[in-house]
Amino acid sequence: MVFIVNSHLDIPYATTRHDSNKPDHAPSTRNPYQESNLTTSVLVTGGAGFIGSHLVEELVSEGNKVSVLDNFSNKQPKTPGNQFELIEGDVCDPQNVLDATKSVDVVYHLAAVLGVEYAYQHPIDTLEVEIMGTRNILEGMRKNDVKMVIYGSSSEVYGEPSSLPIAETDRTSPKSTYGVAKLAGERYCEAYRRAYGIEYVILRYFNVYGPRQDDRFVIPRFVRAALQGAPLEIYGDGNQVRDFTFVKDAVRLTLTATQVSRAKNQVFNVGTGVPTKASELADLILKLSNSKSSIVLKNFDKSNRPREIEIFNRLADINKAQQLGYKPQTPMREGIAATINWMQTR
Numbered sequence: 172m173v174f175i176v177n178s179h180l181d182i183p184y185a186t187t188r189h190d191s192n193k194p195d196h197a198p199s200t201r202n203p204y205q206e207s208n209l210t211t212s213v214l215v216t217g218g219a220g221f222i223g224s225h226l227v228e229e230l231v232s233e234g235n236k237v238s239v240l241d242n243f244s245n246k247q248p249k250t251p252g253n254q255f256e257l258i259e260g261d262v263c264d265p266q267n268v269l270d271a272t273k274s275v276d277v278v279y280h281l282a283a284v285l286g287v288e289y290a291y292q293h294p295i296d297t298l299e300v301e302i303m304g305t306r307n308i309l310e311g312m313r314k315n316d317v318k319m320v321i322y323g324s325s326s327e328v329y330g331e332p333s334s335l336p337i338a339e340t341d342r343t344s345p346k347s348t349y350g351v352a353k354l355a356g357e358r359y360c361e362a363y364r365r366a367y368g369i370e371y372v373i374l375r376y377f378n379v380y381g382p383r384q385d386d387r388f389v390i391p392r393f394v395r396a397a398l399q400g401a402p403l404e405i406y407g408d409g410n411q412v413r414d415f416t417f418v419k420d421a422v423r424l425t426l427t428a429t430q431v432s433r434a435k436n437q438v439f440n441v442g443t444g445v446p447t448k449a450s451e452l453a454d455l456i457l458k459l460s461n462s463k464s465s466i467v468l469k470n471f472d473k474s475n476r477p478r479e480i481e482i483f484n485r486l487a488d489i490n491k492a493q494q495l496g497y498k499p500q501t502p503m504r505e506g507i508a509a510t511i512n513w514m515q516t517r
């Protein structure tokens with residue numbers, strides 16, 4: 172059963188949105204592609220999570236009719252405000268998805284199980300949510316005649332690249348079950364486009380960070396340790412290269428991808444093109460938080476984080492996104508300072 176939760180009062184009540192008698196392919200006159208004019212009805216799966224909550228805020232402020240489908244597996248919904256419909260439900264439940272995709276123009280599909288260590292320890296859960304969830308979303312969209320999906324993919328689909336920066340046309344060779352599942356999700360989007368005409372935009376997020384991110388990710392983990400005077404633990408030798416994107420920039424590109432018609436049925440990297448080593452990140456966080464914490468190098472751990480699934484070099488080529496007018500606007504110092512500030516006031 173799907174519950175619609177009034178996010179202000181937190182009172183769940185059963186939805187009446189389900190209508191299983193609707194024919195499989197009723198024609199629609201809605202056009203989700205209104206260049207530079209986003210006044211549509213949108214569903215954000217995983218909208219109670221980190222990226223989703225920032226996306227929902229923007230979508231609401233742009234005047235869209237927004238609903239969120241989330242099972243709150245992250246415990247606390249992070250999306251502030253109450254100007255959207257909050258549906259408690261699971262993307263793995265076809266009925267939940269069928270109900271939630273009714274009368275919607277665009278679906279932002281961000282619900283996922285993530286975190287390198289969590290995904291390693293829970294491969295079935297990871298595969299299930301990604302593969303069954305994406306399949307259910309596309310099938311719900313097909314039945315409800317929803318025209319467009321924005322699919323939240325990951326740089327994990329590339330695996331270890333042979334050169335940097337990584338372009339969208341480079342080889343995909345994921346190392347982890349999470350990366351494999353994301354690639355499968357991309358393929359489902361392409362297949363539903365060919366077969367049923369559902370338009371897609373695939374966004375391969377690199378490392379997104381900012382306020383509201385969980386402590387299990389590297390930046391909040393380092394910031395937490397720095398603020399508590401605990402050591403900042405880096406797996407490996409600290410030379411891993413990452414591309415860190417502030418969440419507001421990632422959301423800006425996510426919205427641009429929906430608004431610019433030439434983005435449709437395309438894949439985009441969501442990054443900055445700026446490389447940062449893990450050791451440089453730790454130094455920067457210590458400096459900006461005025462912390463005296465130490466930096467400790469840790470060996471990869473077979474039971475938790477094996478070397479075999481680690482990606483050592485990851486940097487986005489953002490040329491394609493730049494052609495849509497995207498320009499990351501938040502330098503690392505500023506984004507990290509905002510994250511520290513948020514964590515201090517939590």
Ligand SMILES: NC(=O)c1ccc[n+]([C@@H]2O[C@H](COP(=O)([O-])OP(=O)(O)OC[C@H]3O[C@@H](n4cnc5c(N)ncnc54)[C@H](O)[C@@H]3O)[C@@H](O)[C@H]2O)c1
Pocket residue numbers: 216217218219220221222223240241242243244245246260261262263280281282283284285300304323324325326375376377378379380385
């Ligand atoms: N944050 C990053 O750096 C990053 C990098 C690459 C890709 N991504 C992708 O971006 C998307 C959003 O990531 P995030 O960082 O906001 O993660 P998050 O964990 O904060 O958000 C995911 C949300 O999905 C929800 N969810 C999980 N399983 C669900 C289910 N079965 N049914 C309904 N809801 C469910 C969770 O409750 C959570 O609110 C994900 O698809 C993720 O794979 C994120």
